[in-house]
Amino acid sequence: MPRxxxxxxxPILVTTLSAxxxxxxxxxxxxxxxxxxHIYVTVRVPQVIPGIAEIQxxxxxxxxxxxxxxxxxLSGAGSxxxxxxxxxxxSKQDSQFFTGRLWLMESGALKVRVSVEGSKGKGELAVPVxxxxxxxxxxxxxxxxxxxxxxxxxxVGLVFIAGAAxxxxxxxxxxxxxxxxxxxxxxxxxxxxxxxLGILFLGKTWWGAEATNYKRDVNFxxxxxAETQLENLNRLVIRAKGQDPEWSKEVEMKxxxxxxxxxxxxxxxxxxxxxxxxxLHPERAESGAFVDDLPTMLAGHYVVFADIVDKRGFPWTLVxxxxxxxxxxxxxxxxxxxxxxxxxxxxxxxxxxxELADGGRIVWERGSGPLAANAAMVFKFKxxxxxxxxxxxxxxxxxxxxxxxxVSSDRxxxxxxxxxxxxxxxxxxxxxxxxxxxxxxxxxxxxxEGMSIPERVSSEVSFPYGFPKPGEYRIFVQIKRAGQVETGxxxxxxx
Ligand SMILES: [Cu+2]
Numbered sequence: 242m243p244r245x246x247x248x249x250x251x252p253i254l255v256t257t258l259s260a261x262x263x264x265x266x267x268x269x270x271x272x273x274x275x276x277x278x279h280i281y282v283t284v285r286v287p288q289v290i291p292g293i294a295e296i297q298x299x300x301x302x303x304x305x306x307x308x309x310x311x312x313x314x315l316s317g318a319g320s321x322x323x324x325x326x327x328x329x330x331x332s333k334q335d336s337q338f339f340t341g342r343l344w345l346m347e348s349g350a351l352k353v354r355v356s357v358e359g360s361k362g363k364g365e366l367a368v369p370v371x372x373x374x375x376x377x378x379x380x381x382x383x384x385x386x387x388x389x390x391x392x393x394x395x396x397v398g399l400v401f402i403a404g405a406a407x408x409x410x411x412x413x414x415x416x417x418x419x420x421x422x423x424x425x426x427x428x429x430x431x432x433x434x435x436x437x438l439g440i441l442f443l444g445k446t447w448w449g450a451e452a453t454n455y456k457r458d459v460n461f462x463x464x465x466x467a468e469t470q471l472e473n474l475n476r477l478v479i480r481a482k483g484q485d486p487e488w489s490k491e492v493e494m495k496x497x498x499x500x501x502x503x504x505x506x507x508x509x510x511x512x513x514x515x516x517x518x519x520x521l522h523p524e525r526a527e528s529g530a531f532v533d534d535l536p537t538m539l540a541g542h543y544v545v546f547a548d549i550v551d552k553r554g555f556p557w558t559l560v561x562x563x564x565x566x567x568x569x570x571x572x573x574x575x576x577x578x579x580x581x582x583x584x585x586x587x588x589x590x591x592x593x594x595x596e597l598a599d600g601g602r603i604v605w606e607r608g609s610g611p612l613a614a615n616a617a618m619v620f621k622f623k624x625x626x627x628x629x630x631x632x633x634x635x636x637x638x639x640x641x642x643x644x645x646x647x648v649s650s651d652r653x654x655x656x657x658x659x660x661x662x663x664x665x666x667x668x669x670x671x672x673x674x675x676x677x678x679x680x681x682x683x684x685x686x687x688x689x690e691g692m693s694i695p696e697r698v699s700s701e702v703s704f705p706y707g708f709p710k711p712g713e714y715r716i717f718v719q720i721k722r723a724g725q726v727e728t729g730x731x732x733x734x735x736x
Pocket of ligand 1: 501639643644645657658659
């Protein structure tokens with residue numbers, strides 16, 4: 242009895258709050274093409290695993306008739322044999338909006354396959370979903386008290402029922418139990434009490450083991466630490482250290498996979514003002530550490546965010562801090578970029594125009610009204626040349642029209658987003674069976690600089706994303722124009 246009761250209670254014990262796969266931003270936002278249909282997908286990842294993910298799909302056109310969704314492993318065993326898909330429910334008010342709920346049964350790199358049917362035939366795509374237990378909250382006191390009372394009532398009741406059965410179970414009507422029967426009943430009650438206590442003890446042990454495992458899981462998936470060290474004046478060495486001792490055995494640095502051209506995307510952001518930012522690409526050394534010869538930088542305190550993707554396609558952001566002296570380093574080259582400007586508070590809230598060095602600008606078409614937390618949005622940015630016309634010189638930057646980093650002023654949220662959304666490009670490729678499918682999603686498949694013919698990129702770039710909580714955010718939007726990476730910075734007050 243107590244065992245089964247505990248089983249029912251477990252999901253209540255582990256009700257939770259929000260945490261991360263980027264940092265502090267666990268929901269998945271996606272925009273892309275399922276065959277002929279352009280769709281937006283939001284996956285609200287459950288805080289507990291097993292748990293229910295909420296899926297929202299918006300179709301850009303009214304040609305979609307039916308949408309099916311199913312969760313699967315991102316790669317490896319099980320990624321090719323989906324269970325029976327669920328049909329997403331079509332909204333009665335809005336025929337282009339579909340919702341569904343899916344059970345996610347395990348932590349790790351998963352994907353949700355979305356199959357679309359409509360007047361143009363069928364289309365399909367898969368959205369990578371990093372699923373992980375995020376936090377454990379203690380059971381509410383009142384509920385715990387009530388359940389405790391019930392348990393005592395049931396346990397004591399069981400002892401008395403057993404006693405009564407032994408004493409009076411086979412009496413004739415009106416007969417009183419003999420002293421021998423009363424004696425036997427006491428024995429039975431004592432044995433029953435021992436058995437009940439034994440079961441309760443086993444239940445408690447089992448509960449404790451489950452809770453410990455669960456806590457370990459929560460710890461395992463917390464953002465790992467970026468241990469940083471400055472060597473030889475300008476060489477930054479970064480080592481990954483998981484919150485759980487087992488982490489480095491399961492996530493080996495020798496196995497991390499490239500994500501849009503690089504094994505690591507490193508962001509150094511000056512704090513508290515976030516008035517300087519570097520986006521760099523360290524190389525992996527033999528030892529498994531990542532190493533970068535820093536460019537010339539001002540002395541200061543920097544927060545470190547380093548994105549990597551493990552071999553299963555699970556994205557990790559290493560988080561750290563470092564005090565750097567003034568560095569006279571190498572010139573920026575390749576995909577590395579930097580920005581310097583006004584600190585966060587000085588910009589004023591909700592600034593939506595960013596001036597660029599050549600007189601051009603990036604304009605955030607944010608619409609009117611306040612920005613709400615937990616709302617899926619499409620962040621649209623227009624790039625203008627110095628005459629105010631749509632810029633015609635945009636090129637792919639690391640294979641995409643743009644990159645955006647959303648950082649909260651308290652640095653508890655960091656999300657590196659692309660036009661295809663919040664999933665890493667490496668995971669998107671794994672989810673959709675290789676880089677080929679990705680061409681629909683990226684502007685141009687990532688190739689070493691100089692090998693690809695630069696394609697024209699639209700002067701408008703958009704990112705599907707939603708702020709995970711209220712607060713002040715800085716948004717770094719990075720694009721490439723005529724061979725030069727440019728960064729536009731926007732501040733947002735989110736309610
Ligand atoms: Cu990027």
